[in-house]
Amino acid sequence: MNFPSKLIEDAVTEISRLPGIGKKTALRLALHLLKQHEAHSEALTLAITRMRSEIRYCKTCHNISDEEECSICLSHRRDESLICVVEDIRDVLAIENTNQYQGKYHVLGGVISPIQGVGPEDLTIESLISRVESSAHAAPVQEVILALSATMEGDTTSFYLAKRLKEKGIRVSSIARGIPVGGELEFTDEVTLGRSILTRINYATE
Amino acid sequence: MNFPSKLIEDAVTEISRLPGIGKKTALRLALHLLKQHEAHSEALTLAITRMRSEIRYCKTCHNISDEEECSICLSHRRDESLICVVEDIRDVLAIENTNQYQGKYHVLGGVISPIQGVGPEDLTIESLISRVESSAHAAPVQEVILALSATMEGDTTSFYLAKRLKEKGIRVSSIARGIPVGGELEFTDEVTLGRSILTRINYATE
CATH class of the missing domain: 3.40.1360.10 (Dna Topoisomerase Vi A Subunit; Chain: A, domain 2)
Known part of the structure; x- marks a missing residue:
């Protein structure tokens, strides 16, 4: 993408470094921040900066x-x-x-x-x-x-x-590996199903 | 979610204000920024701040x-x-x-x-x-x-x-409304298909 502005290009580059966020989403987020009041992006950057520098x-x-x-x-x-x-x-x-x-x-x-x-x-x-x-x-x-x-x-x-x-x-x-609660047997992958048989739970005998 | 830290809670709240980003994704992004070198989040916040204040x-x-x-x-x-x-x-x-x-x-x-x-x-x-x-x-x-x-x-x-x-x-x-190139007729919604008939393109006669 050829951006008409270096400022927005830099912002998109930095935002798209975040995991799971591509260039298109990054551009959408940058444009959103531009449309919002400046206080919104200030609050965002302050929260990130404080979290990064003050967290313990x-x-x-x-x-x-x-x-x-x-x-x-x-x-x-x-x-x-x-x-x-x-x-x-x-x-x-x-x-x-x-x-x-x-x-x-x-x-x-x-x-x-x-x-x-x-x-x-x-x-x-x-x-x-x-x-x-x-x-x-x-x-x-x-x-x-x-x-x-x-x-x-x-x-x-x-x-x-x-x-x-x-x-x-x-x-x-x-923690136990097995079929999730609510899960159906036929849709469970074979590794999980196999393990759930090997690590079966014995019912307590009275 | 009960966060163990006010700093991370604030960051998650601000990040999740962005469109399409929920609390869980926001937490993932915040933890990513915490794991990365501080220079990474500094570059991000600087790019956003500069974009917001200097854009023309x-x-x-x-x-x-x-x-x-x-x-x-x-x-x-x-x-x-x-x-x-x-x-x-x-x-x-x-x-x-x-x-x-x-x-x-x-x-x-x-x-x-x-x-x-x-x-x-x-x-x-x-x-x-x-x-x-x-x-x-x-x-x-x-x-x-x-x-x-x-x-x-x-x-x-x-x-x-x-x-x-x-x-x-x-x-x-x-710009023309019609069937996207590569699209199949039977999977096109009726409104688009209807419009594409009304606004049909005449082949040039020799």
Whole structure:
């Protein structure tokens, strides 16, 4: 596209660097900002700048936080013996939305991915290990639940974490893989269906 | 969603004000910006701020421009007797991409839409009329091509413009509505098909 203005070309280039936004969408967004009152784009840029420069991460679980320690880590109502390991804040929000989990979290900040050059040392894995170790006296962590994506990278990370954590004598589990609730058997892919048979749940006998 | 940080909540709120971007996408974009180097989000906010504060509009055709007059209006290679009326810069880019048009443009800045409170006075219609009038001596405009969307608002605007321009003795035409090239007859909606019969093209007789 040949833009009639360098200013709009620069804006479109920068906006289209965002994931999932192409040149056409970027142009639509730029034109939208031009049509709106200037206060609108000022609020947008200020919010982004402040977020980028002032954001902090919880020193315990590495989740995004405004304080040194996040509200979940500070809460005394939550089970300290249970840690759920997730990739990023979106997974924390998703699990919190279920209202089914009352333990603590640990945010890895990604998954091991040799292709993208992400190794164990780029994640908060050592912090998780030392967190488990240091809890041993006061309120020992009894179980670590791995809640990573069911992808190659997620599985690799889970495998690595399970190995490291078992050395410390911690019980390690993973969230179940299977047919989604409401899903129909015939439309489930064979890998999921195969796994759901291998990891079948026994009904409790009375 | 209950965000663990006010900073990220503000950023998500502002980003999700953009058209077509919901809260989930906004959170994904915000987390992307957090993962990237700070220079990335700085470049983004600077480009948006500069675009919003420094952008200018061509005094003749009202297209976005870095100068007082845009490159198309300044060009002597383009046919000054022909003006193509479009809604916004995206339409100029789309028509320029066809390489089929060598005239000038006039950017309305929108279409008449009573529901959204856009009247003829909010668009650059008076500027178009006076542009046609003032050209009468030197290089008279001979034809105005209306290239507006085939929607209710676009048709209303075309109708209004045609009436105003015909009073000035200008030939007014509209881009053809019909079956898209490559489109199949049976999958074309009845309104388009009906119109394409009414506005059929006569083959030239030898």
